[in-house]
Amino acid sequence: MSQDQLLHISSTCLFLSFWIYAIGLIFYIAHVISPEAAPATLGVSRGGTIALGGAPAAPVMNRLRLGLTGTGLAYLGYLLATIGLGTRWAAQGYWPVANAFEAPLAFSWMIMTIYLIAEVRMRTRIVGWAIFLIVLGLSGYALFNFGSGSTAIDPLKPALQSNWLRIHVGMAMLSYSFFALGGALSATYLVRTGAWRKPHTFSLAIWPVAIVLALLLGIYIGRWPGSGEAFSFGKLAGIIGEVAVLLALTVLGRRQLAQRISSQGPLELRAHGQEADLLEQLDEWSYRAIAIGVPMIAFVLMSGAIWAQLAWSTFWSWDPKEVWALITFTFYALYVHVRVQRGWRGAPMAALGVVGFAIVVISFLGLAYIVGTFKIFSLHTFGNVQ
Amino acid sequence: MPHPRPVREPLPVCAVVPRISQGQDSGTEKMAVQGQRLSVSGAALLRPARIWRGLRSMTFAIIMLLVILCVVIAGSFMPQDSGIRLVYESRWFYALNFLLMASIASCAIRRSKGVYRFSFRVPVVHRPEFYRAADTSCQMTATAFPEEATRAAVKALRACHYRVELVERDGRSYILADRFRAMRLGTIVSHLSIVLMVAAIAWGAIAGWLDRSVQLEAGGQAVSLGHGTGLLLRSDSFDFGLYPNGLPRNFHNNLTIIENNGAGPTHHQLIDVNTPWYYGGIFGYDIHQADYGVAARLVVIDRSTAHPVPLSYCTIQLSTPQCGSQFPSLLMQPLGDGTYQPIGTGLSAFYLPDRDLAVTLTFRDAVPQDKLPPTAVLTVAKPPQHAGQTMRILKEQVDIPVTTRTFNGQTEAVTAQPIDVGNLRFAILIRREAFVNIGHNPAVPFIFASFGLILFGLVSVLYFPFSRLWLYVAPSDSATGSSVLLLRGSAEKSRQSFKRRFADIANRIQRELRAVSADPVTEGAHQ
Numbered sequence: 001m002s003q004d005q006l007l008h009i010s011s012t013c014l015f016l017s018f019w020i021y022a023i024g025l026i027f028y029i030a031h032v033i034s035p036e037a038a039p040a041t042l043g044v045s046r047g048g049t050i051a052l053g054g055a056p057a058a059p060v061m062n063r064l065r066l067g068l069t070g071t072g073l074a075y076l077g078y079l080l081a082t083i084g085l086g087t088r089w090a091a092q093g094y095w096p097v098a099n100a101f102e103a104p105l106a107f108s109w110m111i112m113t114i115y116l117i118a119e120v121r122m123r124t125r126i127v128g129w130a131i132f133l134i135v136l137g138l139s140g141y142a143l144f145n146f147g148s149g150s151t152a153i154d155p156l157k158p159a160l161q162s163n164w165l166r167i168h169v170g171m172a173m174l175s176y177s178f179f180a181l182g183g184a185l186s187a188t189y190l191v192r193t194g195a196w197r198k199p200h201t202f203s204l205a206i207w208p209v210a211i212v213l214a215l216l217l218g219i220y221i222g223r224w225p226g227s228g229e230a231f232s233f234g235k236l237a238g239i240i241g242e243v244a245v246l247l248a249l250t251v252l253g254r255r256q257l258a259q260r261i262s263s264q265g266p267l268e269l270r271a272h273g274q275e276a277d278l279l280e281q282l283d284e285w286s287y288r289a290i291a292i293g294v295p296m297i298a299f300v301l302m303s304g305a306i307w308a309q310l311a312w313s314t315f316w317s318w319d320p321k322e323v324w325a326l327i328t329f330t331f332y333a334l335y336v337h338v339r340v341q342r343g344w345r346g347a348p349m350a351a352l353g354v355v356g357f358a359i360v361v362i363s364f365l366g367l368a369y370i371v372g373t374f375k376i377f378s379l380h381t382f383g384n385v386q
Numbered sequence: 387m388p389h390p391r392p393v394r395e396p397l398p399v400c401a402v403v404p405r406i407s408q409g410q411d412s413g414t415e416k417m418a419v420q421g422q423r424l425s426v427s428g429a430a431l432l433r434p435a436r437i438w439r440g441l442r443s444m445t446f447a448i449i450m451l452l453v454i455l456c457v458v459i460a461g462s463f464m465p466q467d468s469g470i471r472l473v474y475e476s477r478w479f480y481a482l483n484f485l486l487m488a489s490i491a492s493c494a495i496r497r498s499k500g501v502y503r504f505s506f507r508v509p510v511v512h513r514p515e516f517y518r519a520a521d522t523s524c525q526m527t528a529t530a531f532p533e534e535a536t537r538a539a540v541k542a543l544r545a546c547h548y549r550v551e552l553v554e555r556d557g558r559s560y561i562l563a564d565r566f567r568a569m570r571l572g573t574i575v576s577h578l579s580i581v582l583m584v585a586a587i588a589w590g591a592i593a594g595w596l597d598r599s600v601q602l603e604a605g606g607q608a609v610s611l612g613h614g615t616g617l618l619l620r621s622d623s624f625d626f627g628l629y630p631n632g633l634p635r636n637f638h639n640n641l642t643i644i645e646n647n648g649a650g651p652t653h654h655q656l657i658d659v660n661t662p663w664y665y666g667g668i669f670g671y672d673i674h675q676a677d678y679g680v681a682a683r684l685v686v687i688d689r690s691t692a693h694p695v696p697l698s699y700c701t702i703q704l705s706t707p708q709c710g711s712q713f714p715s716l717l718m719q720p721l722g723d724g725t726y727q728p729i730g731t732g733l734s735a736f737y738l739p740d741r742d743l744a745v746t747l748t749f750r751d752a753v754p755q756d757k758l759p760p761t762a763v764l765t766v767a768k769p770p771q772h773a774g775q776t777m778r779i780l781k782e783q784v785d786i787p788v789t790t791r792t793f794n795g796q797t798e799a800v801t802a803q804p805i806d807v808g809n810l811r812f813a814i815l816i817r818r819e820a821f822v823n824i825g826h827n828p829a830v831p832f833i834f835a836s837f838g839l840i841l842f843g844l845v846s847v848l849y850f851p852f853s854r855l856w857l858y859v860a861p862s863d864s865a866t867g868s869s870v871l872l873l874r875g876s877a878e879k880s881r882q883s884f885k886r887r888f889a890d891i892a893n894r895i896q897r898e899l900r901a902v903s904a905d906p907v908t909e910g911a912h913q
Contacts (some may be wrong), residue, residue, distance in 0.1 A: 070657065120868045155629040158636045162660040229759050284882040291879070296843040302837040310660050313596060313674035313823035315587070315833065318474045334448065336848070340879065341444060378466070 006091035007151045013084030014105060017077040018139050021132055024073035028128035031066040067125040074119075074128070078112045081139075085109055092153045097169045099154050100368060101146040107364065108138040110173040111180045118181055122285060124278070126192070130184035134357075141365065164307035172300045172325075176360050178293030181333070183357025185286035186350035193279060195347035199254045199261070206253065210246045219329055283346055286353050287339055294336060297329045312379070320378045324363035331359055394702050403874030413690060414745065441485075442492040450486040457482065471638045487581050494577040505570040508854070510553045510562040516874035517858050521881070522888050526871040527862060528899040532559055535869040536859045538898035542631075548855065561857035569846035576843025583836035597824045603681050603715065604818040608644060611671065611824055618644040619673065622654075624820040631798050637675050639820045668831050677821035679729065681715035682814050683734040691808040697810075700737045702744075703729060707737070717819060737769070743807075744769050744777065747814055761785045764814065765808045781807050788816065853877040853884055871895070 085106060088096045096102035115131045190196040304325065305315040316322060335352050340343045344352075362370075371378045440446055461473035473479055491524045517523055528535045536552070536559040543550050548563035597611055602609060608620035627635040636658055643653045643665055655663040655673075662674040687694045688903035700709035701716045716736060717729040736745040746765045764786055768778040783805045804813040855875045862870040873892060875882035 155633055157637065158634055158659040161636060164660070281882055286881055288880060288883075291848045295841060295848055298844055299841060302841065306834075306837075307660075309672075309830075310662055311674070313598075313662070313672065313676065313825055318461075318466065318470050320462050320466070323458055327455060327458055327462070330458075332452060334451055334455070337444075337448060 003091045003153075006087045007153070010084045010086075010088040010091065011151050012149045013080045014088070014139070015143060017080035017084060018136065018143055020073050020077035020080065021136055021139070022068050024077060025129065025132040025136060026239070027066050027070035027073060028125060028132055031063060031070055032126055034063040034128055055370045065196055067128075070125060070128055071119065074112065074116060074132075078109070078116060081105070081109050081112065081342040094156055095166055095169070097173070098156060098160055098165070101142050103169075104138040104142040104365065107173050107176060110177040111135055112136075114174075114177040114181055115184075118285075118289070122281075126278075127181075127184050127188050127282075130187045131181070134180050134184060138365075160310070162307065164303060164310070168300060168303040168307055171296055171303065175293040175296030175300055176364060178296065179328075179357050179360045182290035182293065182353050183360075185282050185289060186353025186357075189279060189282045189286065189350040190354065192275075192282070192346065193347060193350075195350065197257055197260075197349060199257045201347050201351045202250075202253055202257055206246075206250055210249065242312045279346075283349060286350065290353065290356065291331060291337060294332050295330075297325070297332065301325055301329055317379070320367055321363070324359075324367055328356075328359050328363050331356055440593045441489060442496060442883075443489075443684060444493055447486065447489040447493055450482065450489055454482055454486060487584050490577050491581045494574050494581075498574045501570060501574055505567045505852075506913060508562060508564075510551050510856075511555060511560045511671035512856065512858070514858060514860070514872060517874040520874040520876060522875045522885060524873050524892050526873065526892070526896060526899065527868060528871065529866065529868045529903045530899060531867045532557060532859045532861050532869045534902045535559075535871060535899060536561070537861065538902045539857055539895050542891070542895040542898040543855065543857070546894055548891075557861060558856075559859040561859070562854070563857070564852070566846075566850040566852045569850040570852050572846030572850075573666075574843075576840050577845065579836045583833060583840065584763075586829040586836060590827040590833065594827035594829065595825060596827075599676055599821045600824055601681075601717075602639075602641075602820045602822060604820060605663055606681075606817065608642070608648065610647070613826065615671065615826075616645065616647050616650075617665075617671070618648050619757060619822075619824070620644070621820050621822075622676070624818045626818065634678065637678050637820070639675050639822070641822075653728065668813065668834075669827045669828060674823040674825075675820065676823045678719075679819040680718040680820070681819040682718055683713040683715045683746055683817070685713075685813045685815060686745070687811045689806075689811055694811075697738060697740065699745075700739060701735075702737050703734045704879035707738070713815075715819070718747070718816075718889070720747070730738060731896060741810065742766070742769065743780070745809075745812060760788055762813060762814065762816075764805055764911040766805070766810075766817065767810060781805060804824040851877060851879050851884075853887070855888075857895075871899075 085096050088102070095106070097106045111131065112135055115128070119125060119128070190201065195201050199221075301322075304322065308317065308322075309315045335349070335356060338352070339349055367378075405874060457473060457479065461469040463469075464472065528538075530538070536554075539561060540550050542564045543561070548565055549567070551562040553560045597612070598722060600619070602621035602624070604621045604624035605775070606621070607684055608618040611617040611619055622640040622642055624637070624639045626637045627640070629635050639657050641655050641657060641663060642653075645651055645653075653665065655665070657663050657673065657675050659675050662672050665671045665673060684699055686697045686699060688697055696713075699714075700707045701714045703716060716734060719729050734746070736747075738745070739741070744767045746767070748763045760912060761784075763784045765782040766780045768780060770777055783803075786803050786805070789800060800815050804811045806812075835910065853875065854877075855873060856870040857874075860870055862868050873888075873895070875884065875888045875891075
């Protein structure tokens with residue numbers, strides 16, 4: 001099979017997987033909002049065994065079917081994405097992680113890998129909606145922003161012709177995927193508890209979410225200045241305007257929430273029984289996903305430093321990508337410390353989980369545009385960022 | 387009249403008793419040493435002892451980490467050279483990092499004793515109340531003598547991969563069981579290793595050196611490494627491959643080092659972009675392939691003299707013109723579209739001061755892979771004499787064939803047809819040019835060691851969750867030979883999953899107890 005044929009198969013599979021994920025998202029959302037089964041009580045048998053959670057008394061089949069369909073679509077989309085990336089790998093002879101088209105697709109593939117394993121282990125699908133939003137955002141960015149890139153191959157630069165590409169980038173994808181899972185679990189926690197309606201949590205979580213959304217929106221509609229375009233005061237004014245709007249929304253939203261709380265009392269939900277247990281599990285899973293990612297991001301920093309020493313003769317050069325990887329590690333180090341040493345739990349940790357993943361997105365995707373906007377030199381920007 | 391002591395409700399048989407304790411790791415088993423709060427107001431805050439204690443606290447370290455995080459984020463939005471100059475390599479940023487490292491080091495050292503004792507010096511014997519006052523606990527009974535029940539429990543705990551310590555006293559058994567207790571030390575290892583890493587980097591920056599973009603002409607003269615090394619470095623051959631679109635594919639540089647300023651033994655090594663030469667091992671000197679290009683050298687001969695001799699000239703290219711009779715070279719680099727162009731944003735040319743002439747060289751032909759350009763364009767011009775005047779071209783010759791010839795055992799290219807302007811004859815020699823970075827960093831082994839230790843610490847703490855169990859076995863009825871067992875557990879992280887694991891362990895113990903019981907365990911009979 002020729003290289004062109006492989007690339008066309010790859011492109012077709014990747015686009016198909018995107019649309020299947022999009023349909024899957026609808027099923028996952030429907031699964032979450034459909035009625036819950038009757039809660040089961042914590043069972044303690046006379047033999048001393050403990051039944052944690054317990055089986056639902058009367059399973060709601062609609063909810064189950066919706067979830068099963070969503071999962072089926074997830075596996076189908078994942079299979080197509082795997083074929084798409086595999087054929088691209090076969091066509092070009094190296095891992096498809098080397099440019100701004102391939103990297104988000106590989107990242108979204110890795111997120112799905114981690115999520116599908118986690119879904120089996122967690123035995124719940126309530127996180128799927130958030131994961132699918134992330135995956136669709138990433139793969140959609142690649143597929144629709146670099147449409148022509150789907151059948152073109154960039155030659156590999158000399159510095160990238162190294163086993164460190166697989167080690168460093170592979171581990172980066174893996175760590176970021178665990179952070180994505182942690183972020184998705186945190187977002188689910190905030191939504192299910194209604195804790196996002198607390199003014200403090202709202203203020204903490206809305207900023208990174210809004211910045212990432214603005215970034216993606218800017219990329220999609222082409223308003224955000226790309227690396228190849230000249231910097232202008234008009235664009236700077238646009239960015240300042242966006243920040244001002246975000247600030248205004250934050251202040252207004254916070255004030256609105258404070259008013260509602262003063263008139264209606266606390267807005268967050270009071271969970272009991274199985275729901276409370278589930279929320280505690282969400283909190284713990286979120287922490288565990290992030291805790292798995294922390295040594296990995298440390299390894300990414302170190303392997304990157306070693307690779308930089310080999311290729312560029314210095315461990316560290318304050319390149320924006322290096323700086324943001326350090327910011328990511330530092331943030332998650334803080335996350336672990338405030339949880340383990342300060343004992344934070346629940347909504348504050350969930351808000352931090354969301355903020356952390358926003359930092360990951362900025363580090364992974366947004367940086368190319370920050371670098372382009374502020375005309376910052378970077379050795380790490382992808383070759384075909386437009 | 388004193389209030390009567392509240393009667394404690396009996397524990398359910400092996401029921402997990404969750405205790406909502408926000409911010410505490412495990413009930414009464416809280417670590418003895420924790421970060422101390424800075425919650426005293428007023429003048430007491432300014433006492434030196436309190437300031438010193440505050441500086442050593444974890445709160446201070448977290449605040450410093452937050453401050454540095456904000457500073458680093460702000461610096462990332464600045465142009466890189468400004469960010470490095472104004473933020474990352476500024477004295478105040480160094481001071482912030484120094485404070486953070488001092489805080490981490492003192493905090494880790496201060497905690498190390500407590501962590502060690504928490505991990506390795508744990509009392510096994512406790513009063514029965516201790517086993518009930520826990521996040522997770524349960525009570526079991528068995529129709530077996532305490533010795534048999536103890537053996538069964540130990541067997542069950544070992545089967546669950548727990549390390550077991552047993553103390554028997556007054557007919558009662560006290561068991562301490564734990565998993566991954568040594569991994570608890572990982573937190574100290576990782577924190578101290580971060581300090582080691584930063585210290586090593588600082589030492590390397592002070593004691594080491596790095597010379598960037600040292601120019602080596604392939605087959606040309608050896609250059610001195612300097613810094614008192616007495617080493618000369620030479621490029622014997624340099625090949626660079628290009629992709630069909632002209633972008634670089636890879637470089638291969640065949641290097642030679644000559645010791646004792648050229649009088650000593652020689653050593654050879656082939657390097658490429660990701661394969662530097664660590665001459666002298668990890669404590670020696672590292673030579674990295676950094677960049678590539680083409681060096682063009684002008685040969686200009688005055689034919690009016692009795693014996694034509696090469697004239698010396700200057701290259702006007704980068705910031706400082708280079709002049710001399712040793713044929714300074716004009717540097718060319720592929721543009722990526724298959725053509726070469728002299729390096730330098732302004733005028734890039736050879737200049738003959740005696741004749742006030744400028745000579746430029748360009749290539750406009752596509753460059754086949756691994757080959758030098760096939761043709762050249764040579765221009766001889768009179769530079770402007772005063773402001774407003776333009777350069778006057780005396781002669782321009784396009785499509786001059788470039789051929790190769792062997793010179794001093796090395797193949798080099800040369801413009802095959804020299805051009806004549808008056809009495810002067812111009813030809814150009816072209817050689818491949820390698821740029822290498824040469825450095826020496828004595829701290830490299832320590833940096834690598836700190837990397838390994840940081841990873842070891844993080845993995846041991848975060849991937850091997852520490853948990854601990856205490857078990858108390860006592861006779862409940864000496865007549866029937868039955869025993870009562872109190873099991874208490876604690877885990878620092880993942881309390882939800884530990885609850886499930888605790889329940890599994892309790893079940894396992896009960897199964898073992900049933901196996902040794904004369905009469906099957908009457909579950910819940912003694913509540």
